[in-house]
Amino acid sequence: MLRTSSKICRSAFTRSYATTPSPHALVFLEHRAGIIDSGSLSALTAAEQLGGKVSALVVGSSEHVQGVVDQAKKFKGVTSVLHSSSPQYAEPLPEVLSPLLEKLLSGADSSFTHVVSATSSSAKSLLPRVSARLDAPTISDVTSLEHDAGSGSTTFTRPIYAGNAISTVRAPSSIPIKFFTVRGTAFAAAAASDASEAEVKAVDPVEVADPPTVHVKTTIAKSDRPDLGVASRVVSGGRALKNAETFEKTLYPLADALGAAVGASRAAVDAGYADNSLQVGQTGKVVAPELYMALGISGAIQHLAGMKDSKLIVAVNKDPDAPIFQVADVGLVADLFDVVPELTEKLKK
Amino acid sequence: MRPSAIRLLNILVPVKRSVDYAVKIRVNPQQTGIDTNVKHSMNPFDEIAVEEAAILRQKHKDAVKSIKAITIGPPKSVDTLRTALAMGADSAIHVEIPESAASPEPLAVAKTLRAVIERQNAAAASDADKIDLVILGKQAIDDDLGVTGQMLAGLLGWSQATFASKVDLDVAKNEVFVVREIDGGGDEIRCKLPMVITTDLRLNVPRYATLPNIMKAKKKPVEKLSPSDLGIDYTPQLETLKVSEPPSRVGGGKVANVDELLAKLKEAGIQAA
Numbered sequence: 001m002l003r004t005s006s007k008i009c010r011s012a013f014t015r016s017y018a019t020t021p022s023p024h025a026l027v028f029l030e031h032r033a034g035i036i037d038s039g040s041l042s043a044l045t046a047a048e049q050l051g052g053k054v055s056a057l058v059v060g061s062s063e064h065v066q067g068v069v070d071q072a073k074k075f076k077g078v079t080s081v082l083h084s085s086s087p088q089y090a091e092p093l094p095e096v097l098s099p100l101l102e103k104l105l106s107g108a109d110s111s112f113t114h115v116v117s118a119t120s121s122s123a124k125s126l127l128p129r130v131s132a133r134l135d136a137p138t139i140s141d142v143t144s145l146e147h148d149a150g151s152g153s154t155t156f157t158r159p160i161y162a163g164n165a166i167s168t169v170r171a172p173s174s175i176p177i178k179f180f181t182v183r184g185t186a187f188a189a190a191a192a193s194d195a196s197e198a199e200v201k202a203v204d205p206v207e208v209a210d211p212p213t214v215h216v217k218t219t220i221a222k223s224d225r226p227d228l229g230v231a232s233r234v235v236s237g238g239r240a241l242k243n244a245e246t247f248e249k250t251l252y253p254l255a256d257a258l259g260a261a262v263g264a265s266r267a268a269v270d271a272g273y274a275d276n277s278l279q280v281g282q283t284g285k286v287v288a289p290e291l292y293m294a295l296g297i298s299g300a301i302q303h304l305a306g307m308k309d310s311k312l313i314v315a316v317n318k319d320p321d322a323p324i325f326q327v328a329d330v331g332l333v334a335d336l337f338d339v340v341p342e343l344t345e346k347l348k349k
Numbered sequence: 350m351r352p353s354a355i356r357l358l359n360i361l362v363p364v365k366r367s368v369d370y371a372v373k374i375r376v377n378p379q380q381t382g383i384d385t386n387v388k389h390s391m392n393p394f395d396e397i398a399v400e401e402a403a404i405l406r407q408k409h410k411d412a413v414k415s416i417k418a419i420t421i422g423p424p425k426s427v428d429t430l431r432t433a434l435a436m437g438a439d440s441a442i443h444v445e446i447p448e449s450a451a452s453p454e455p456l457a458v459a460k461t462l463r464a465v466i467e468r469q470n471a472a473a474a475s476d477a478d479k480i481d482l483v484i485l486g487k488q489a490i491d492d493d494l495g496v497t498g499q500m501l502a503g504l505l506g507w508s509q510a511t512f513a514s515k516v517d518l519d520v521a522k523n524e525v526f527v528v529r530e531i532d533g534g535g536d537e538i539r540c541k542l543p544m545v546i547t548t549d550l551r552l553n554v555p556r557y558a559t560l561p562n563i564m565k566a567k568k569k570p571v572e573k574l575s576p577s578d579l580g581i582d583y584t585p586q587l588e589t590l591k592v593s594e595p596p597s598r599v600g601g602g603k604v605a606n607v608d609e610l611l612a613k614l615k616e617a618g619i620q621a622a
Contacts, residue, residue, distance in 0.1 A: 093538075094499065094509060121531040125499055125511045128455070132500035137456050137586050140494045155590065160493055161374045165383055168591040175586055212508035212544070216526075216537040229532070233619070259622025266550070276514070276551060277533050282490065283550055285532075291619050301373065308598060312617050314610065320603075329601035330613045342607045347621040 020152040020173065021113055023052030026082075026104065028117040028126070029072055030092070032220075034064035036071055038230045039118025039182075041189035046182040047116045048077035048190070050147040050154070055112070056198075057104070058083040059097060059205075061090040073198035075190040081198050086205035091215040092122040094129045099206040101130045105177055112177055114154070119181040119286075131179040138179040139169065141286075143186040154178050162282040162305035184229060185288035185309060221275045223262075228278060231261030233291040236280055236307070239267035240296025240318070240336060247273040250337065251295065254344045263287065263307075265297045281306035295336045299324025316340070356520055356542070357414040357477040359469075360402045362438060362484050363462055364395040364420050366429040367491040376594050383592065391429045394486025396436070396555040397548040401484050403437030404553060405518055412520045414477060415439050421461055423448040427571065434566035435558030441571045446583065452492070453583045459500035464579040466505065481543035482525075487512050498547035508544040514551040 025047035030037040047054045056072045058065055062085040072081045082104070088096050105112055115130070117123035119141045128138040139156050143166075147154045152173030160167045171178045228234065235255040241247040247268065255262045264274035266281055280287055282305040292310035297303060299315070299322055307313070308327055315328035316336045325331040332339060368374060369388040377384050391399075399418065406413040418433035420426045421444040430441040444461055446453065453461070462483065470479040488495030502509035510516075514535070515528035529536040530549045558566070576583055604610050614620075 094502075094511075098503065121512060121529075124495060125509065128496035128499035129503035129509065131496075132456055132459055132503040135456070137454055138494070138496045138500075139587070140496060158493075159595065160592070161368070161383065161491055162493065163595060164374050165376050166593050166595050167589060168593070170588040170590055171586075172588060212541045213510070214539045216539055218531070218534065218536045220534040227533075257621050258619070270551070276530055276535075282493070283488075291614075291617070302370070308595075312614075312619070313598075314614070325603065326600045327598045330610055331600065331603040332605075332607070332610050333603060334606075339607055339610075343610065346607060346611055 020150065021111060022149065023050040023113045023147050024111045025050055025052065025054050025114040025116050026112045027054060027056045028115065028123055029056045029058050029068065030118065030120055030122060031058070031060065031064065031068045034067045036068060037118060037120060038189060038227070039120050039184040041075070042184040042187040043116045043118045043182050044075055044077065044190035045187040046142065046145060047114065049145060050114055051149060052113070053079040055080045055082055059085070059089045059092070059100065061085060061087055069200055071192070073196045073200055074192045074194070076193045077190065078198045081200045082203050083200070084203040084205045086207065088207060088211070089205065091218070092126065093211065093213055093215055094126040095211050095213045096208045097126055098129050098133065099208060100203070101126070102133055103206055104203065105130070105134060113152075115177060115179045117181050118184055123181055127179050127181060134177060136175050136177050136179055137171070138181065139171065140181050141183045142180045143183050145180070156180060159305070162301050163308065164301065164305075183286060185286060221277050225255060226259070226261045228261040228263055228280070228285050228287060231287070232289050233258050233260035234263045234280070234287055234289045234307075234310075235260045235293045235295065236263035236265065236297060237268055237273065237295050238265040238297035239271060241268060241273050244273045250340050254293075254340050254347075257344050257347045258291070260291070260293070265300075265303050294324050294328070295340060297324055298322045299327065356412065356523055358405070358409070358412055358482055358518075358520070358542075359415045359478065359480045360405065360413065360417070360482045360484060361462070361466065361480045362395070362398050362402050362416060362418045362433065363458070363497070364399065364418055364429050364433050365392040365486070365489050366390070366420065366422050366426040367392045367489055370490055376592055380591050380593055381589070389425070391432050392486050392489045392491075394488060394490070394548050394550070397550065397552050398484040398486050399433045399436045399438060400553045400555040401516060401546075401548060403556070405516070406437065409518060409520055417441065417480075419444070419462065419465060421453055421458055422446060423450070430571055431563070431566050432558060434569045435563045436556060438569070440569055442574060443571055444574045444576060444579070446576065450583065451585060454585050454587065455494055455497040456500055456586065457581060457583050458497050459504055461576070461579055461581050462501050463504045464581060468579070479543075483545045485545070485547050487547040487549055498545050502545040505543070505545070508540040509547075510538060510540050510544065511547045512549045513546050514549045516546060516552065
C-alpha cells in the first residue's frame with residue numbers, strides 16, 4: 001500500500017523534464033581469478049546503449065581486483081570503475097555482496113539509474129536479491145533495450161516461453177533503479193581502447209559478520225576446447241550418442257577438427273554422457289554461434305530455445321521427421337555413427 | 350545434559366500453474382500475450398521442489414513437521430495445489446486472484462510469500478511451528494524470469510541456495526549442504542536455516558501421484574486467502590507493451606550425403622580449424 005502512494009508522488013515529480021536524471025548504469029563486472037567473463041563485456045555494451053555514464057563494479061579478493069580494474073578502465077564507454085576488495089568477496093556469495101550493492105545504490109550521493117549484468121549464474125543469484133531489497137523488479141535475459149531520456153523510462157525486449165515469444169516491456173520512471181541482466185549473444189562484447197579516461201575509485205567493503213552461507217568448494221569442468229557460451233562453432237550431441245564413451249569418441253574429433261566447443265542436449269546430460277555445464281537449452285546455456293551442429297538431437301522446444309539464433313544450423317538425425325529439421329539450414333538424414341567419422345575425415349583433408 | 354531437542358522443519362513450497370512444457374504456444378492476434386486456452390500443468394521446476402520436500406521427509410521422518418504448498422493464481426490454480434498435495438504436501442494455501450488478472454510479478458509473489466511466512470511465524474507458539482525452509486523452482490517456464498526465490502531470500506534476509514542439484518540436510522546442526530549448478534561446473538555451499546532453495550532440473554526425478562494419493566489429496570485442507578488479506582498490491586510495476594512472435598527460421602532443406610553437406614559448409618565459409 002505504501003509503495004503505491006510513493007509511486008504516485010514520484011510520477012508527479014518526474015513529469016517535469018528537468019528532474020529526470022540522466023542514465024547512469026552500474027555494471028556488475030564478473031571475473032574468475034582475474035579474467036573478466038565474456039558475458040560481462042556484453043553487459044558493458046548494453047549499458048552503453050542507455051546513453052549515459054557507465055560505471056563498472058569490480059569486487060573480489062585483493063590479489064585479483066587490481067588487474068581487473070586495469071583491464072576494465074580501458075573499455076570503450078566506461079566512465080568510472082568502482083572496486084572493492086575483501087577476503088569475503090573471493091566468492092560471489094549473494095548474502096555477502098548484497099549489502100555492498102545496497103549501500104552503493106541507496107547512498108545519498110548515488111546517481112545510478114540502472115544496474116546491469118550478464119545473465120550468468122552468479123549475477124542471476126545476486127541481482128534479484130538486491131533489487132527486491134530496493135523494491136525494484138529484475139528484468140532477466142534482455143535481448144535489446146532503448147532508454148528514453150525524456151521520460152526516464154527504459155524499454156526492454158526479452159524472450160519468454162522458451163524463446164517462443166518475445167515480450168516488450170517498459171520500466172517506467174517510477175522505478176528509480178532498473179535492474180536487468182543481458183543475454184550475452186544479443187550484444188557484442190565491449191572493445192578495449194587505448195585512451196582511458198575512466199576514473200577509478202575504491203569502495204570500502206561492507207563486512208558481513210557471520211554470514212548465513214559459507215562457500216565450500218567450486219569445481220570447474222576443465223576443457224581445452226573453446227568456452228561453450230562464446231564459441232563461434234558448437235558441435236552438440238543428444239541421446240542418440242548411446243553412452244559417455246561414444247559421445248566422446250564420436251563428437252570430440254569432429255569438434256577438434258572444427259575448433260568447436262562441445263554442447264549437449266538435456267537427454268545426453270541426464271543420461272550422463274556429458275557434463276551438466278555443456279547443456280544447451282532453456283535451462284542450460286544459450287548459444288548463438290556461426291555454426292551449430294546438432295547430432296542425434298530431435299529438437300525439443302527446450303533445446304531449440306538455446307540455439308535457434310545460431311547463424312548456420314546443421315542437423316544429422318536418423319529420423320526424417322525430427323523437429324530439428326524444421327530449423328536446420330542443412331539437414332542430413334543418416335546414422336550419425338556413419339556420418340560423423342566420414343565428415344571428420346573429409347574435413348581434415 | 351540432554352542434547353537440545355531436534356529441530357522440526359516446516360517447509361513451504363510455492364508452485365505455479367503454467368502452460369504445459371510440451372505445448373507449442375501461440376501469440377494472440379492482439380499481441381497482448383499468448384493463447385492460454387491450452388493444457389496447463391505445474392511448472393516442472395516446482396514439481397522438483399515438491400518432490401524434494403517429500404524426499405526430505407522420507408529421509409528425516411518426523412523432523413519434517415509440515416510441508417505446505419502455496420500458489421497465487423486464478424481459481425483453476427487449485428488443481429496445481431491438489432497435485433502438490435497428492436505428491437506429499439500436507440496442506441495448501443491458495444491466494445486467489447481473478448481469472449482475468451495478469452500473472453503477478455515476481456516481486457509481488459515474493460512479498461506474498463514473505464507475508465505468509467511472517468503471519469505463520471508470528472502466530473507460532475514455538476520455533477517448532479515456524480516456516481524455516483522454502484523450496485521453489487529456479488524459474489517458471491512461462492515468464493522465464495527466474496528471480497522469485499532470490500527476491501524472497503533478500504526480503505527475509507535469509508540464506509539462499511539457487512540452482513540446487515543436491516541438498517543434504519543436517520537437522521542436528523541446523524545446516525543444509527547444497528551443491529549448485531553454476532556456469533562451467535558446480536559450487537558447494539553450507540547454509541544456515543532458515544533458508545530459501547531454488548531447484549535445478551537435476552535435483553531429483555518427481556514421482557507420479559498415485560490414484561489413492563490423488564483421492565487422499567482431495568481431503569487435505571486448502572486455505573483460501575485474498576491478496577488484501579495479506580496487504581499485497583498486485584499492480585504491475587512493469588508495463589507489457591507487446592508480445593510478438595520471434596522471427597521464424599525456415600529449414601534450408603536436406604542434403605543427400607556428407608559431400609553435399611561439406612559443400613554447404615564450404616559455401617558458408619566454414620572450413621577445418
